Amino acid sequence: MRRSTIKDVAALAQVSLKTVSRVINDEPSVQARTKERVQQAIAELGYQPDPSARSLRSAQSYAIGLIYDNPNPYYVIAVQSGVLSVCRETGYGLQIHPCDSTSPTLAAEIIELVRHARLAGIVLAPPMSERQALVAELIAHGIHLVRIVSAAADPQDGTACVYVDDRDAAYEITEYLIQLGHGRIGFLWGGKSHGSSWERYKGYADALRDYGIALDPELVVEGDYSFDDGFRGARRLLTLAERPTAIFGSNDEIAAGVLAAAKSSGMNVPYDLSIAGFEDSPFSKQSWPALTTAKQATEEIARHAARRLLQEIRDQPTLAQPNEGFSPQLVVRGSTAPPRPKG
Structure with missing residues (x-):
């Protein structure tokens, strides 16, 4: 059984x-x-909890952990900085733990980390934060945690989280491209293990639908949150018989890869091809032209997650606390413009 x-x-x-x-x-x-x-x-x-679970918090601890697995170094640095700033303000130590989110022994690894380092709790970043079975197992072992997740609204699943409305921001980016006059807009995915990739794709698809533009599967390319996948995905789209006039990359690294592919093909950005990214990372500002993107306050999101975790650890509130949400904002820069008139 x-x-x-x-x-x-x-x-x-x-x-x-x-x-x-x-x-x-x-x-x-x-x-x-x-x-x-x-x-x-x-x-x-006949449920039998792990007898070691109650010992995890038997003594006061003044250290928390940050668990992450993300190929984007700018995202990781911003999250670390946000959590660390709260730790410094409150006298807590921080244990940073990169991991393999696909590992079948991930739960045991995190539980052992919490035990060995005597952590009072953990901030769980995507994609681990979006794996319900993992979250449930960690909670079952008495681990305080706060998740950073991509969601259009408060998940209201009984766990503490900070959620980011990637869908609405992706809708706004796609809508902006449509209003510039673009009808063929390519979309390059981030890693499908990340909820943010799905939310950004949904925002893209919803905007096309609302403006009466058919979603062409040929214009959608799977990949990961990396420059190389942005370059490869763009090269694929730019070889189509009817290529897109704009490409939306799921993050700025992808969009920078698109920009490199466009320039290697002799294209003028933004007049031959408009490009948009997401997150407002250094890639978006350092590119030429600078990238249109969605400004995501990653460091502030991480700060809120850390503060919420310390609240959970210290106060153990009797009433469920409302989860906080963030909405990335459109930033228009030189990588987007109306398409060239045909003929």
Whole structure:
């Protein structure tokens, strides 16, 4: 038989995973009626929590962890800077832990890290933050965590997070290109393991639909959040019989790769090809022409995630705290312009 999980207990008791964790760890913040319902579900399912879970927070700790796996160094540096600034303000240490998000032993690796380094909690960056099974297992082991996720609205799944509305920002970028007069707009994906890639694609697709433009699968190319994939994807799009007049890269590294491909083909940007990126990283400002993009306050997002984590650790609030959301803003620069008139 399959062993019952904390997720099964939460579903049966109709509470959040965090509430189950608080009952397991005998925290005083749970109402008596709710606690009784959770305990009844545990008994009914025969659920047995890891006995080491309660020892994770048995002594006060003044260090937190940042767990990430991202090929974009500018994103990683910004997240690290944001979390570290809060740690310095509050007297906490920071353990930075890069990892392989595809590893089958990732949960055990993180749990061991928390135990060994005696971390009070962790900030979980994408794509690990968007893997529900991983999050559930970490919570089951009594680990305080706050997730940074891509979502159009508060996920409201009972876990603490800071969410970024990539979809709305991608819609705004695509809408801007359409309003310039572009009808054939290419889209280059980031890594599909990242929720942000899906949200940015949805924003692109929604804008095309709302403006009555058919989505051409030929104009959509899969890849990763890297300069090389931007270059390769652009080369592929620019060899089409009817090539795009604009390309939207899922981040600025991809868009910089598109720019390099366009220049290597002798194209004039933005008049032969308009290019837009996402995130407002140094790539967007250092390129020539500078890239139209969506300004994402990555460092500030990370600061909010760290502050929320310390609130969870210190206060253990009895009421669910509202999750904070951020919306990247369109920044128009020299890489976009109306398409050349035909003929």
